[in-house]
Amino acid sequence: MNLDSELRAALRRESPPPGFAQRVMDRIERESAQPARWWRSEWLTGRRIAAAFALVALLGTWTGHEIVARRRAEGERARENVLIALRIAGAKVRYAQEEVRQIADPTEPETERSSTP
Amino acid sequence: MTAIVSEASDSDRVMRRAAGGDAEAFRELVEEHQAMVFSIAYRFCGDRGIAEELAQDVFVQLYRSMGDIESPEHLMFWLRRVTANRCIDKARRSRLRLVPIDKVAEPPAAVQPSDPLFARALREAMAALPEAQRLVVTLRFQEELEPSEICSLLGMPINTVKSHLQRALGALRRRFVPDRGAARDAVAPRRQS
Numbered sequence: 001m002n003l004d005s006e007l008r009a010a011l012r013r014e015s016p017p018p019g020f021a022q023r024v025m026d027r028i029e030r031e032s033a034q035p036a037r038w039w040r041s042e043w044l045t046g047r048r049i050a051a052a053f054a055l056v057a058l059l060g061t062w063t064g065h066e067i068v069a070r071r072r073a074e075g076e077r078a079r080e081n082v083l084i085a086l087r088i089a090g091a092k093v094r095y096a097q098e099e100v101r102q103i104a105d106p107t108e109p110e111t112e113r114s115s116t117p
Numbered sequence: 118m119t120a121i122v123s124e125a126s127d128s129d130r131v132m133r134r135a136a137g138g139d140a141e142a143f144r145e146l147v148e149e150h151q152a153m154v155f156s157i158a159y160r161f162c163g164d165r166g167i168a169e170e171l172a173q174d175v176f177v178q179l180y181r182s183m184g185d186i187e188s189p190e191h192l193m194f195w196l197r198r199v200t201a202n203r204c205i206d207k208a209r210r211s212r213l214r215l216v217p218i219d220k221v222a223e224p225p226a227a228v229q230p231s232d233p234l235f236a237r238a239l240r241e242a243m244a245a246l247p248e249a250q251r252l253v254v255t256l257r258f259q260e261e262l263e264p265s266e267i268c269s270l271l272g273m274p275i276n277t278v279k280s281h282l283q284r285a286l287g288a289l290r291r292r293f294v295p296d297r298g299a300a301r302d303a304v305a306p307r308r309q310s
Contacts, residue, residue, distance in 0.1 A: 011156075011254075015155070017169060
């Protein structure tokens, strides 16, 4: 017995019950008449996902800008503080120099000392 | 040669008309391919009602996807693949009731090749094979597809397809081809105890 040929004979294509094509066409017509729910839901889901992406992108951009602006402001403030500190330190150094000079040469007038802090 | 070319171009023309929304052309496509789709589904699930429902689903999906079909060959490939996938999905969802191979009726003792009763017993035995083996055997012997074509259709490695085929044919042979072991035992002289 040749099993392959027996299988080929046993597994011949069979026709579906009569009227199959008509039933398929009826079903297509029926489903086309009412807007397909799967199509609508997929379309809506797509729109929702797109809107969510847009929102996330917008929030991300805004947050990024905020962070950069805050860092820049902090940097500016720190720079100003450093400049003030340098100015104060400079004045102190100048005052100390004047004091030292006075001690070394007491005859020199005290004109510049008055201007020191 | 001329006949083949004109048949191919006819199919192509019908397909293009169907893709353009011509309902009558689509019905022609359904009538042309309904036996193939229905038979694959029927061999897989063993129930004519479920097979018809599956086949209808396939053609409804085809109607929506007609724009993607490029040629009559692509249409055949698409129909076979979608039918196979739907069968597998259906089996996963509902766990189709399978007939254990032990419950399948024994074939008549003396079977003649192409005996309708034997063909029926063969189909029943096939229905008891595991799902993947059943699908592969159906595509191989009903659709006359090569293992390489089955592997691209089902997205399985070729070795898996071949092993499914070998196991299925082995199970069917063990069932229907006379047991050589038993025959050998019958011929061999019995030992005296």
